Amino acid sequence: MNKWYEKSGNYSDVVISTRIRLARNISKYPFPCRLTSKMKKEVINEIDRALSKPEFEEYNFSCINVWEASLAEIKSLIECHLVSPEFVKADKNKAAFISQNCDISVMVNEEDHIRLQVMKEGLDLNETYNLADKIDRKLDESLMFAFNEQLGYLTQCPTNLGTGMRASVMLHLPALRRCEMIEKISSSLIKLGLTMRGLYGEGSEPKGDIYQISNQVTLGISEKTALKNLNDITIQIISQERKCRKELAKNIQTIDAICRSVGILKTAKILNSEDFMRLISNVRLGLSIGIIKGISYDKINEITINTQPFMLMKASNSELSAMERDQKRASLINEKMSTVEIL
Amino acid sequence: MNKWYEKSGNYSDVVISTRIRLARNISKYPFPCRLTSKMKKEVINEIDRALSKPEFEEYNFSCINVWEASLAEIKSLIECHLVSPEFVKADKNKAAFISQNCDISVMVNEEDHIRLQVMKEGLDLNETYNLADKIDRKLDESLMFAFNEQLGYLTQCPTNLGTGMRASVMLHLPALRRCEMIEKISSSLIKLGLTMRGLYGEGSEPKGDIYQISNQVTLGISEKTALKNLNDITIQIISQERKCRKELAKNIQTIDAICRSVGILKTAKILNSEDFMRLISNVRLGLSIGIIKGISYDKINEITINTQPFMLMKASNSELSAMERDQKRASLINEKMSTVEIL
Numbered sequence: 280m281n282k283w284y285e286k287s288g289n290y291s292d293v294v295i296s297t298r299i300r301l302a303r304n305i306s307k308y309p310f311p312c313r314l315t316s317k318m319k320k321e322v323i324n325e326i327d328r329a330l331s332k333p334e335f336e337e338y339n340f341s342c343i344n345v346w347e348a349s350l351a352e353i354k355s356l357i358e359c360h361l362v363s364p365e366f367v368k369a370d371k372n373k374a375a376f377i378s379q380n381c382d383i384s385v386m387v388n389e390e391d392h393i394r395l396q397v398m399k400e401g402l403d404l405n406e407t408y409n410l411a412d413k414i415d416r417k418l419d420e421s422l423m424f425a426f427n428e429q430l431g432y433l434t435q436c437p438t439n440l441g442t443g444m445r446a447s448v449m450l451h452l453p454a455l456r457r458c459e460m461i462e463k464i465s466s467s468l469i470k471l472g473l474t475m476r477g478l479y480g481e482g483s484e485p486k487g488d489i490y491q492i493s494n495q496v497t498l499g500i501s502e503k504t505a506l507k508n509l510n511d512i513t514i515q516i517i518s519q520e521r522k523c524r525k526e527l528a529k530n531i532q533t534i535d536a537i538c539r540s541v542g543i544l545k546t547a548k549i550l551n552s553e554d555f556m557r558l559i560s561n562v563r564l565g566l567s568i569g570i571i572k573g574i575s576y577d578k579i580n581e582i583t584i585n586t587q588p589f590m591l592m593k594a595s596n597s598e599l600s601a602m603e604r605d606q607k608r609a610s611l612i613n614e615k616m617s618t619v620e621i622l
Numbered sequence: 623m624n625k626w627y628e629k630s631g632n633y634s635d636v637v638i639s640t641r642i643r644l645a646r647n648i649s650k651y652p653f654p655c656r657l658t659s660k661m662k663k664e665v666i667n668e669i670d671r672a673l674s675k676p677e678f679e680e681y682n683f684s685c686i687n688v689w690e691a692s693l694a695e696i697k698s699l700i701e702c703h704l705v706s707p708e709f710v711k712a713d714k715n716k717a718a719f720i721s722q723n724c725d726i727s728v729m730v731n732e733e734d735h736i737r738l739q740v741m742k743e744g745l746d747l748n749e750t751y752n753l754a755d756k757i758d759r760k761l762d763e764s765l766m767f768a769f770n771e772q773l774g775y776l777t778q779c780p781t782n783l784g785t786g787m788r789a790s791v792m793l794h795l796p797a798l799r800r801c802e803m804i805e806k807i808s809s810s811l812i813k814l815g816l817t818m819r820g821l822y823g824e825g826s827e828p829k830g831d832i833y834q835i836s837n838q839v840t841l842g843i844s845e846k847t848a849l850k851n852l853n854d855i856t857i858q859i860i861s862q863e864r865k866c867r868k869e870l871a872k873n874i875q876t877i878d879a880i881c882r883s884v885g886i887l888k889t890a891k892i893l894n895s896e897d898f899m900r901l902i903s904n905v906r907l908g909l910s911i912g913i914i915k916g917i918s919y920d921k922i923n924e925i926t927i928n929t930q931p932f933m934l935m936k937a938s939n940s941e942l943s944a945m946e947r948d949q950k951r952a953s954l955i956n957e958k959m960s961t962v963e964i965l
Binding site for chain 1: 873874877878881882884885886887888889890891892945951952964
């Protein structure tokens with residue numbers, strides 16, 4: 280069963296993935312900040328029991344307890360976008376339930392009792408939401424989520440009140456970045472109740488020209504409307520990015536940068552993460568404007584995830600120094616790039 | 623008939639070429655600085671007549687008059703090391719006679735009436751000198767060179783008095799440069815009556831880790847002794863360079879730089895001269911320490927010469943902008959590098 284980042288979906292030249300995250304709390308417990316360690320473990324157990332029911336069997340959830348797992352294991356989950364960077368911070372009385380094909384994760388005792396997340400390749404807000412909604416309803420039956428007719432779902436932070444839904448799309452925008460359009464787009468998004476961030480969520484730098492766009496408003500708006508807004512805007516951005524790419528395709532400096540990136544990725548013996556993200560962004564751009572062949576978007580997504588620092592350590596089952604990682608990354612990428620040809 | 627830079631000779635991993643240059647003046651004329659334009663033309667004619675004699679037939683000399691030739695044509699001769707950069711400066715009453723395989727050139731009215739130069743691939747001071755000496759003797763018979771029993775050959779600049787000979791070797795010293803040994807070597811050479819310069823002689827910057835070492839002393843020393851000194855020192859430097867290369871061969875950063883250089887040279891669509899010289903130096907180093915295969919030293923010498931700015935223009939028979947040259951250079955090099963493999 281392939282993971283989401285091993286497949287490519289709709290608009291895969293621009294959209295890497297779609298994500299729906301629902302914040303939920305169990306009505307009979309106080310919010311996590313008011314829970315004792317013991318009660319947090321209880322919450323985890325309740326959710327574990329719920330997810331062990333036959334109706335969840337098809338997802339084959341496995342549980343990772345933060346107090347038992349290694350830091351590398353949890354950090355590798357962040358690199359796969361399965362848990363949030365906040366998940367590893369402070370208190371260890373947390374757990375994550377991850378479906379076998381890595382498209383569903385249930386974080387327990389992050390900011391809320393439950394952060395249910397569903398991810399899909401490409402742009403697919405409706406399907407992604409439908410799956411999240413299906414799981415949400417089933418969990419609600421056994422756990423009874425805190426809900427108020429006036430306010431909607433109750434969440435620890437008031438910015439999530441209402442739908443408790445954060446929908447986001449991960450976009451590759453190398454052309455808009457090169458044409459210096461990102462800042463302009465970012466500020467118009469704010470006016471539309473959307474927000475633009477770097478690769479690993481809030482406060483993170485955009486690496487490899489990858490940006491996340493998500494809804495900000497959860498109160499006084501239905502899930503459907505929020506999803507439609509995000510979808511419409513995303514399609515507009517895709518069309519702007521594609522237009523800019525067409526212009527860039529005529530630019531010899533861009534072509535040179537793309538071809539050199541292929542050359543370096545095929546040959547380098549040391550590749551740090553930053554270097555790699557910059558170079559693979561050029562490869563992705565080159566694929567979309569028809570300068571290179573012999574690789575697909577899903578292959579690019581896959582190597583991007585699999586060469587993140589903790590994913591490398593997880594794969595080699597050992598602690599690796601920065602230099603060891605950079606060499607391992609280079610060797611992996613040399614191999615994956617060997618089929619790439621410049622047209 | 624191959625040109626010197628299309629062949630590789632002794633110690634070709636380090637030594638690119640050997641050059642002998644003899645400064646001579648015709649006794650019946652004043653030094654060039656005291657000659658009128660008319661007399662300079664006369665000198666050219668005298669030398670033309672001498673070189674047209676049957677004994678020079680085998681070299682098949684062709685004559686380039688500075689007052690008639692295009693700047694690009696003459697600059698391309700500089701790039702092949704057939705004339706000096708000084709040759710194009712100021713007064714145009716100069717000419718160069720170039721043998722068909724480009725190993726012999728006779729510059730007329732540069733600093734002296736005659737600057738006879740012989741070049742050979744690799745380290746071969748004796749053979750190179752023997753050929754220069756043979757031509758020198760034949761020319762002397764018809765032209766009668768200014769010679770004084772006490773001072774030797776008379777030259778316009780007193781620093782050339784005596785033998786009038788400048789012997790030099792062109793060395794590729796990437797390892798000594800990386801190990802920061804160049805300055806130390808350069809200052810010890812001065813004490814030994816030798817001097818170290820960049821690729822295109824006096825005052826020029828070392829490009830692509832290529833250095834020229836030549837004798838400074840021409841007075842009170844025989845040609846034989848001067849050649850032996852230069853040869854001995856060169857062999858010492860070769861051995862130091864090789865030792866440093868062995869160390870570098872273990873260094874992953876060096877290997878990475880070499881492999882990336884191969885990758886870039888195979889793929890780049892724009893390559894400026896400076897970039898190219900830096901990258902090809904890495905390729906040369908890679909070949910010598912066994913990291914790459916599929917190219918030879920003479921092929922590297924050849925592409926280095928043939929991708930110099932004016933050589934590119936000469937080959938395409940047209941004026942080229944810097945960008946056009948950089949693209950043409952890239953395309954030529956992509957092709958020449960296509961056989962190179964990383965081991």
